[in-house]
Amino acid sequence: MAKFFKTITDTLRRIVERQRIFFVATAAEGARVNVSPRPTADTLRITGPNEAMYLDMTGSGAETAAHLRADGRMTMMFCSFEEQPMIIRFFGTGRSVLKGTEEFDTLLNNYFDGKDLPGSRQIVVLTVEETQSSCGYGVPFFEYTGERSTLRDWSERKSDAEIAEYLEQKNLVSQDGLPTGFEAVADSLKG
Template sequence: MGKIYDRIDDRLRVFIQEQPVYFVATAPEQGGHVNLSPKGYPDTFAVVDDTTVAYLDLDGSGVETISHIRQNGRVTVMFCAFSGPPKILRLYGTGRVVVPDDPGFNDLIKLFGSHPGVRSIIVVDCERIADSCGYAVPFMSFEQDRTLLDEWAGRKDTQSRRAYRAKKNRESIDGIPGLSADETDPVAQHS
């Protein structure tokens, strides 16, 4: 059934690369709302090394993940096999938010495909890498990525993206700080 791994080996890397969607879960330190976000675009997730992963954080309607990670660092990333052998892989760890002005951002951004509306990169140091059966996960067929998020972000100019982030991304739904005022300026170029 389930197994715990010391590292993300080649077999797990292949499994991660084959999944068209992954899920990111975070929670505030006390009370509040647990957040679970689906993520798409296969070129937004990267295995950095055997115990570190990262994903491209794109503009969105909320800032829960950034807020929770900045408050307590706890994050879980989950992959489910919707085709092939049944499997669920969870990466439990401590996350950090890397914004465009932070050291290391320029090196990390090279790991991902080109997308407008980059807010940050979430880096996760994995403390537990575990799989389990996916016996109840349904078979589903992947048709194609939705391009709506990239299209939406691509239509926004710098000023409207700044205003959107200032309105929607300064704090979580529970009032936990998210992006600061100086971090709401959008990256001028694509990832």
């Protein structure tokens, strides 16, 4: 049976921090609903009873950033694949903190030990309005065998100028033509 809470409880936090992957869902009027997988290793932080954030990497799309600019609604979902069956959702309003801004640097220093990752483009901050836990009895067991290094390897082979060029070519608008705000990130990478 689903249970709702107004905060990220200590129990939920402990379960979430043990997971290897989470999913982010966003939507905007007239656009497709987007659901994206994200790794928890090195990227996810629970920063308070009503706040979670993750360091987002340059990728083939930019739906989350575009939807947050247009609408702001966001859900994070965590599934326990290796231990007790559990699904946890954080519901709230998200915002994009772009790389190259003072706030990005502050969040990076305060919550990520100042360690940026190759190809990062934003920190997505979720203000959590409500959390939900449910049984997860239908979630299968999966065995974790390791992190996939493909995206990080790709980013490490690129210069800042090449990442900026990629952002300009692939990440300035969503699939539905909504702006992402990543022009500022590309400009900051160019120096």
